[in-house]
Amino acid sequence: MGRYRKLLIAIDGSPTSLHALRESFKLAQNEGSWITVVSVVPPYTGDLDLVAVGNVMASMRKPCEEALAKAQEIANAERASIKTVCEEGEPHERIIDLADAENYDLIVMGRRGLRRLEKVLLGSVTAKVIGYSHTDVIVVPRDTEVGWQRALVATDGSKYSEAASKKARDFAKSYGGELKILSVVDVPPEFYAESPKTVDELIKKAKGYVEDIRKQSESEGIKAETFVREGETYQKITELAKEQNVGTIVMGSHGRTGLKRLLMGSVTEKVIGHAPCPVLVVKS
Secondary structure, rough: OOOEEEEEOOOOHHHHHHHHHHHHHHHHHOOOOOOEEEEEEEEOOOHHHOHHHHHHHHHHHHHHHHHHHHHHHHHHOOOOOHHHHHHHOHHHHHHHHHHOOOOOEEEEEEOOOOOOOHHHHHHHHHHHHHHHOOOOOEEEEEOOOOOOEHHHEEOOOOOHHHHHHHHHHHHHHHOOOEEEEEEOOOOOOOOHHHHHHHHHHHHOOOOOOOOHHHHHHHHHHOEEEEEEEEEHHHHHHHHHHOOOOOOEEEEEOOOOOOOOHHHHHHHHHHHHOOOOOEEEEOOO
């Protein structure tokens, strides 16, 4: 089974990141996982000639140390065992490097409310981690809980979707959950008038994608329901998540997509920015 044994929780001391930490305790308890909590001191960009270097670094480390102290306090209250690490450097680089160096299975990050900028960019550190890391990432919006009783897996028939489907099935089996399987036909409006046969073919393919996963799921004893929707992909995914009250959306992504690709409007990025629940991005 594709269980997560080593979790890396990235925090900045904000209520959102600490909420993600609390949710990670539940996942770790159920999965028997190890937890490391990391906070990063960003590089100083001012003029070191004008100030005492030691004072600057001590001042810059303070928020990191305070965030980790709060994390330890929460862990103690939850009777959870954690390791804390204060890194220095570009936050996304240090998080990714640590995940790679110590072979973490999953990076956990929070997502703030749906302000306009965050709908588009998520927050630069989160976006960069997702864009450059080849470790699976789960993004937990504030006031949501990670749930596996009902998960939504989105598929486009690619090998990346296959990896996401396998992970979703693993969790469904572990937690006795069910799957909602969705494929979206997203074409320009003019296609319906100019090339209706093409649209019909795409719908047929989409039905085949979800049926394949349904058959795989049911052969493994997992209850599954299929959906094919037409429209903008991220909207249909998030709408169905709300309709079906799913606990987690599971999506596939290229290993290292790069930030430019991510921020140019990828479906994954938009789903994370608008999702009503946590989103697990599975890297293949």
